[in-house]
Amino acid sequence: MKTKQILMAGALALSMVLSGGMLSGCSNSSTKDTKTTEVAKKKEVKTIGQKTKDSKSLKFTNNTGKKITVFETKSSTEENFSDNLLEDGDAVKNKEQRTLYYEVKENDKLDVKIGLQDQDKTFVFKNVDTTDTKKVDVSLKDDKVNLDVTKKDGSTATLTPSEDSAKTEDEKKEEQEVKQEEKKEEKKEETAKADSSNKSNTSESKKDNTASTTNTSSNKNNTSSSSKPSNSSNSSNSNSSKPAEHTHNWVAQYKTVNVPEKGHNEQVLVQAAYDEPTYGYEYHSFCNTCGLDLTANGINDAQHVKQHMLNGEGGSTTQKPVEVQTGTIHHEAVYETRYVVDSPATTKQELTGYKCSGCGKTKAN
Structure with a gap:
């Protein structure tokens, strides 16, 4: 009886262990699925533009x-x-990556306009070649947006915006207003020329009619003209009192631009190469009678002493240390880097646009 109870208890314990393991396995699987989903969300890149069958990215x-x-x-x-x-x-x-979808015509390149938050100006990049482009970084240098392009072969290039792209919307509106004013002035001039031509034709017609009238009518007209001004003279006076049409007198406007100094570094010789002699000491034999350096002159000591003795003179020698050159030390030439000015700093006048001396209107260069 006790044996059966023990077996039942063991089976029950084993069943609990197995069921717990299965629950734990389910829990771990669920956690892994959640983490995988979160990683996938993090790697998801937002897009700009519509993806179509003809679009590039x-x-x-x-x-x-x-x-x-x-x-x-x-x-x-x-x-x-x-x-x-x-x-x-x-x-x-900032630091966000996006995928851009765009469409260009055949054999065309891409034009891009970019604007930053809290700025009233935009930056235009024309003819951007996206062939074999790996990635594009939008950067800001000297208050101007630049495109740093990296090709698939690892080469890089920095694209700068077009010259007029950084103008504010107000500046662009002013340029449009100036152009519209110029067109209006041109239309007024054309209208004035047409009116002048019509008046000339009307005057010629009146002259022809006056020539065909009778002498009596001519006399009456003369009398009338002497007593009071004619309508034609009033019309002439009226036309002459009109203000002349304004013609813009565009005066070039310049600004002073600083041109920085240009130069280069070059190597300048400071000390030429040379050989320095080295010295040491060696012992030479000197004749005590005549003082001759026998070693330096390659003379045998015994023969020299013998000759003095044959001459009836005393003969002996002394060993003395003598300084002699033992070799040389070679010194290489010495150079130093010096900056050489090619062109000094200066200033120049740069054309910025035009301004009418009469009305103050401006127009771009």
Whole structure:
């Protein structure tokens, strides 16, 4: 009886262990699925523009330090940009990556317009070649947006905006107003010329009618003209009292631009190469009678002493240390880098536009 109870208890314990393991396995599987979903969400990249069968795509990253609120594209031969591809309230945050979908005509390149938050100016990049482009970084340098393009072969290039793209909307409106004023002035001049031609024709017609009247009528007209001014003279006076049409006198406007100094570094010889002799000491035999250095002159000591003795003179030698050159030390030439000015810093006058000396209107260069 006790044996059966023990067996039943063991079976029950084993069943609990197995069921617990299965529950734990289910829990771990559920956790892994949740983490995988979260990672997938994090890796998801937002898009700009509509993906179609004809559209192309490229990835760009905002590295301007600000939010991009305007992003427009067009084919390079088209006149007008598309509407803002970023919907109201949407902005590309700093360090955010997006995938751009765009369409260009055959053999065309891409034009891009970019604007940053809290700025009233946009930056236009014309004829952007996206062939074999790996990625594009949007950066901000000297208050201007740049495109840093990296090709698939690893080569890089920085694209700068077109010269007139950084103008504010107010400046563009002013340029349009100036152009409209110029067109109005041209129309007024054409109208004035047409009116002048019509008046000339009318005057010729009146002369012909006057010539065909009788002498009596001519006399009456003369009498009338002597007593009071004629209608034609009043008309002439009226025309002469009109103010002259304004013609713009455009005066060039300049600004002073600083041109920095240009130069280069070059190597200048400071000390030429040379060989320095080295010295040491060696012992030579000197004749005590005549003082001759026998070693330096290659003379045998015994023979020299013998000759003195044959001459009836004393003969002996002394060993003395003598300084002699033992070798040389070679010194290489010494150079130093010096900056050489090619052209000094200066200033120049740069044309910025034109201004009418009469009315003060301005127009771009």
